[in-house]
Amino acid sequence: DQQVKQNSPSLSVQEGRISILNCDYTNSMFDYFLWYKKYPAEGPTFLISISSIKDKNEDGRFTVFLNKSAKHLSLHIVPSQPGDSAVYFCAATFPGNNRKLIWGLGTSLAVNP
C-alpha cells in the first residue's frame, strides 16, 4: 500500500523552463513533507520541506506547494538547469510513526540544454 505516490516515473524539461514534480499521499495524518534529490551513485540529499500548517515554502529556485484538501504537493524548479537532472523523491512523516520517512518511488527529471 503506497501511502506516498509519485505517479510520473520520469519528466523531461528544457533548460530555463519550469519543472513541476507532483506527489500525492493517502494518509491524512502526515504533517510534514520533504523532497530529496538523488544523483546516481550518491545517497539522497535533502532539498526542501514543508509543514502542514503552511501551503508554500520557497528556497531559491525551489518552491514546494501543499494542497491538504487534495492531499497533493508539488515541487517547482524555476528556472530548471541541467544540473537539476536527478531523481526526486517525495517523503512524508507524522508524529504517530515516530517520524519515520515514508517515501514515494521517485521521479527522474531530465533537464535538456
Add this chain to the structure above:
Amino acid sequence: KAGVTQTPRYLIKTRGQQVTLSCSPISGHRSVSWYQQTPGQGLQFLFEYFSETQRNKGNFPGRFSGRQFSNSRSEMNVSTLELGDSALYLCASSLGPTSSADTQYFGPGTRLTVL
C-alpha cells in the same frame, strides 16, 4: 565536516550467506537509520538506532538486524541471504532521533548483489 560514509560500496554474495554493512555517521550525529532501496519498492525503512538503542523498526524479517556502537557507528547484518535481498542499502544520520524531525543526511549506499 565529513559526510556519512558506508562500507563497502559494492558487495556480491551468494544465497544463504550472511553480510555485514557498516555506516559511519556525521560527527556529532547520534541517530542512524537504515533503508533498503529497490526499483519496485522505493526506499523502505529498516530500522533506526539512537544512542545505541533501536528506536524504530520497519516491516522486515528477523534476518535483518543491526546495532549501534558508542561512537554512533552502526552496522546492519543480513543472514541467510535471499535473491530478493539484492538492493541498495542506504544509511542516514541525523543529530537527534527521527522523532525530532531533524534532517537526515544520507551516505552513498552499499550495492548488494545476491547470486
